[in-house]
Amino acid sequence: xQVNVRFENNRAILALNGNFTFEFHREFxxxxxxxxxxxxxxxxxxxxxxxxxxxxxxxGMLLLLNERAGGKKITLVNCKGTVKSVLDIANxxxxxxxx
Numbered sequence: 001x002q003v004n005v006r007f008e009n010n011r012a013i014l015a016l017n018g019n020f021t022f023e024f025h026r027e028f029x030x031x032x033x034x035x036x037x038x039x040x041x042x043x044x045x046x047x048x049x050x051x052x053x054x055x056x057x058x059x060g061m062l063l064l065l066n067e068r069a070g071g072k073k074i075t076l077v078n079c080k081g082t083v084k085s086v087l088d089i090a091n092x093x094x095x096x097x098x099x
Contacts, residue, residue, distance in 0.1 A: 003031040011043040012036075017050040020083075022057035032065050042072055049078035059090055066095060075099060 001018035012035035018024070035044060044065075066074055075097040079087055087098060 001027065003027055005031050005035055007035075007038060007041075010040045011045060012038060012041055013045045013047060015047040015050065020048075020051050020054040020058040020061075022055060025057065025061055028061050028065075032068070036068060036072075044069060044072055044074045046074065046076050047078050048076060048080070048083050051083050052081065054083050054086055059086070059092070062092070062096070073097070 001016065001020060001024035003024075004015045004017070006013050006015075014031055014035065020028075032044075035041065046062075062074075062076075076087065076092070077099045079098055084098075087093070092098065
């Protein structure tokens with residue numbers, strides 16, 4: 001799993017690539033911590049276009065990010081297939097905007 005972070009104005013875009021599983025927790029936390037420290041950050045967008053699988057640990061990582069984000073808007077984009085199904089079953093649409 002890899003994560004690429006880029007910034008557009010006050011938005012951090014994290015592009016995930018690979019399976020989003022427990023083994024990725026260190027890289028994900030490092031990338032999100034770095035993004036949250038960006039001055040003026042108001043939105044975080046997580047791009048799932050290159051993710052085909054996620055486990056329950058990934059759901060936990062998203063929930064922890066939501067807590068650490070301190071009210072910043074988090075959007076999950078390009079969710080498809082199994083990833084979209086997992087997010088729907090977990091009712092993550094009530095916590096995050098999913099596009």
